Amino acid sequence: MTSAEHGHGGEMPRRDFLMVATGTVAVVGAAAAVWPLVDSMNPASDTLALASTEVDLAPIAEGQSITVQWRGKPVFVRYRTADEIKQARDIDATTLPDPKRDEERAQNPKWLVLVGVCTHLGCIPLGQRSAEPRGDFGGWFCPCHGSHYDTSGRIRKGPAPENLQVPAYTFLNDTKIRIG
């Protein structure tokens, strides 16, 4: 009895091992074959290549904003007035929903560069043109679900969780920046 069981016991684990091993290889192989399908949906090389935009600041007057496109997104470039800079800097940043000091957000206090996409669900906030509402904090106002941004593009009120993003940019000279 015991010896007969033993004889079978010697066979079965071997078969089980082969089954598990084959199954594992099949699953890993199938997963590896699915990855190209999934990854093909990520941004393609030519989409990634459109990565930088240059902006000439000379034509922008004080208190004026322009909108340029970078990676298909609007980027706000604003020549801030002294008053706006003061408003942005005179506040205790630690009390804000997304606490960041204006000094960390503007390389040159006069120039504010922001990705003009509401961090809530991606609408474009109003406030670029003088006739548009600029919200309770004098910056931008997103009409979709009511987010208010201040003169540093920081979220102050409404459902957006974060400040308007500051893209990576460099000053090429006094009147030219490159975004990206």
Next chain:
Amino acid sequence: MSNMQLKNPILRWIEYRLPIFSFLDDSLGSNYPAPKNLNYWWNFGSLAGIALVLQIVTGIVLAMHYVPHVDYAFDSVERIMREVNYGWFLRYLHANGAALFFLVVYVHVFRGLYYGSYKYPREILWWLGIVIMVLMMATAFMGYVLPWGQMSYWAATVITNLFTALPWVGVNITEWLWGGFTVGNPTLNRFFSLHYVLPFAIVGVVFLHLWALHQHKSNNPLGIDIKGPQDTIPFHPYYTYKDLAGLGVFLLVLAAFVFYSPNYMGHPDNYIPANPLQTPAHIVPEWYFLPFYAILRAIPSKLGGVIAMAASIFVLFLLPWIDTSRVRSTKFRPVYRYFFWFLVIDVIVLGIVGAKPPEGIWILVGRLATLYYFVHFIIIMPFVGWFERPLPVPDSIHKPVLVSAGAAAVEAQR
């Protein structure tokens, strides 16, 4: 198996090799027994199936003229409207058909809620129905993006941005969905691909849904089991003709929209080509998404709103356990009966709130209605089922039918 007696020798020849006629007869013919007491609320299942076929047929023809590219999509839809023979008719059928499809499915779901059709032994049938509803939502959302108008573009932006709420991987997933850094041409292309194929996936799930249905047959207004042949009538001709009558009404309503007010349920902004640099002043989803949109906006946190919206559908999967009542049909539930109608009103209120800008009183109303929605499922349903004493339930389906028929006969003799 049906013991079909086919007279026509050609049909008999086919049946012998491929028993398709007996299959149909067993599935929706004279050999499929259905409860004899089904009311008009049972029309909406077959109507939903017909609406699906209508979407597929009009969609396939539209796809012959539509161009899925950001530079051509809007113009190709305008060309369908102005140049393609009967193009306006096809497009209006497809757009209004989608809206009525949702109306029909929502009635179908509330029918299931009222008569306890999600309870034992129909749990899987119910789940498959919810899966169909979710697939429909995905399909209609992607279809709405295709004309590439302002509402298309911004609906796509706002809805895909919901995924950025997920911690850590949110942005990666969203850019993966877009195939870029914003909604753009890659997004439009894949949405077209998926919009074409998902309806066929829905057809597949509908087959599973019907398979599960046929296992235990239809529920009925009394919510009691079929006890024997005296409780049923053959599906054909009784319910086939009843369903055809319902179809006639459906087609009248569809025709009224298509011919007299084809843009009634649409938004004028979608006749403005998509502009990635300008959000319309007031973006609203199609009416059939409004209650969910209201729940999304009711929670003052981005991730919280997304979770609440997902939960509002997920909770439906749990109904078989949430509902503790001993009887299926709300007809015999003196207390729950009121709460059912409160839920209907609540969902309508959510729909109204979803259409309003999120200001003033609407914020409060939206929050209360959202709260009530979840209170209904999580607290009221289990609790009422537990303490409520149901009214006496008839022993069998044919008894009350015979009794009321007898009473009517007596009434007529007087």
